Amino acid sequence: MEKEILKKLEAKELKISILGLGYVGLPLALEFYKNGFEIYGIDVDKEKVEKLNNGISYVLDVSNEEIKDAIKSGKFKVFDSYEVIKEVDVIIIAVPTPLSKTKDPDLSYILDAVENIKNHLKKGHIVILESTTYPGTTDEIIKSKLEETGLKCGEDFFLAFSPERINPGDKVYKIKNTPKVVGGVDEISGIIVKNIYSKIVDEVVLVSSSKVAEMAKLLENTFRAVNIALVNELAIMCNILNIDVWEVIESAGSKPFGFMKFYPGPGIGGHCIPIDPIYLSWKMKTLNYNARLIEVASEINTNMPRYVVQRISDILNEYERSIKGSRILILGVTYKKDVSDIRESPAIDIISMLADKGAIVYYFDPYVEKINIGELEIERVELTSETIKESDIVVLITDHSVFDYDFIYKNSNLIFDTKNAFRKYSEKVYRL
Ligand SMILES: NC(=O)c1ccc[n+]([C@@H]2O[C@H](COP(=O)([O-])OP(=O)(O)OC[C@H]3O[C@@H](n4cnc5c(N)ncnc54)[C@H](O)[C@@H]3O)[C@@H](O)[C@H]2O)c1
Structure with missing residues (x-):
């Protein structure tokens, strides 16, 4: 046959x-x-x-x-x-x-x-x-x-x-x-x-065997989840130490062997990285083995949206403002750049937490016309100079290639950049 x-x-x-x-x-x-x-x-x-x-x-x-x-x-x-x-x-x-x-x-x-x-x-x-x-x-x-x-x-x-x-x-x-x-x-x-x-x-x-192939896929995605967790924690530590995490990663990346660059972000999303490692840890639990590294990585990555909200609160606080009543423009709601997929996107959690704290929060994403936060349907706003100027703070979650970063910078009051997309600017830009 x-x-x-x-x-x-x-x-x-x-x-x-x-x-x-x-x-x-x-x-x-x-x-x-x-x-x-x-x-x-x-x-x-x-x-x-x-x-x-x-x-x-x-x-x-x-x-x-x-x-x-x-x-x-x-x-x-x-x-x-x-x-x-x-x-x-x-x-x-x-x-x-x-x-x-x-x-x-x-x-x-x-x-x-x-x-x-x-x-x-x-x-x-x-x-x-x-x-x-x-x-x-x-x-x-x-x-x-x-x-x-x-x-x-x-x-x-x-x-x-x-x-x-x-x-x-x-x-x-x-x-x-x-x-x-x-x-x-x-x-x-x-x-x-x-x-x-x-x-x-x-x-x-x-x-x-099919088992080797199944495990290989889980290794690939667990490798990413764990390394992203490492740099996410590095970003938190660098913020406490007042060191630019992005510069640290670039300089470590100059080593031509034994190091691979990963970047921090507002949290992980999509159908793979947040989910696949859990498939492995779940399977191991049924065999009485605790996959500790996966659990810790998942905890760090899952906490990033909360950390982003905390940073937004700290930045506004410097200007004697609170999240409550502030106008907050979120840029990018997809889980990664240049795609239209919002599954597991950290932007959804961030918007939800900001709204719960009383912010007037709205978003723009070229690839997503509307999002649902619980029962609530939110339509995107247009990215005009007025929308940006009216916002107390612009929070970049997804660094889509089509964004006109100069235009956004020119019209904004404050920026919190979770992706280092505004790297050439320093004044009024806060980075993860
Ligand atoms: N999206 C990615 O980047 C990516 C990458 C690698 C692996 N994967 C894996 O591939 C698989 C599919 O992911 P996806 O992103 O394409 O999901 P998806 O949700 O985009 O597509 C799955 C499709 O399957 C359909 N479907 C559900 N039950 C069905 C059934 N019984 N019979 C026929 N169709 C059915 C759904 O309607 C949907 O259109 C997942 O296991 C995911 O983890 C996804």
């Missing part, structure tokens, strides 16, 4: 289905499509499916033209139901893996997808999980669920984990030039899936 699959792959006759057409699934679907494969996208969100069918993109890195071309070709079809799985050869799962209200891994989206695959599983199917998760999800949970059909993994169907490494907003590293890790539940599954990704990615790194 392996030979037959690889022959079909070479002829680009393998039909590929992607479950979950979000930040990960949609660009991946288009990459396979551009490389000559027929794609069946599935998403439970009817609104997204309708937008795609009308040639409208909801992911900043994907243009409407790309969608229109793909849909028009007839080789990129999108559905809000699972029946088409019967017709495909490869099924890639790219659904969300958030935390539950009690901060435990929420695998319900994966389990729902697997349940639906199970109903249509047939001999020769290749199933790949891309969603980030804890070690053991693929070869323990998914494998056993799919084998309930009577089909055997490694013989009748094939199963692997291949973590997504997409970096939204990145202009250099795209799917093609970012090496992709693949770990099969068994040897044959690993080889087949390695060959599949080789059609769209320059380098595929095949590891010995």
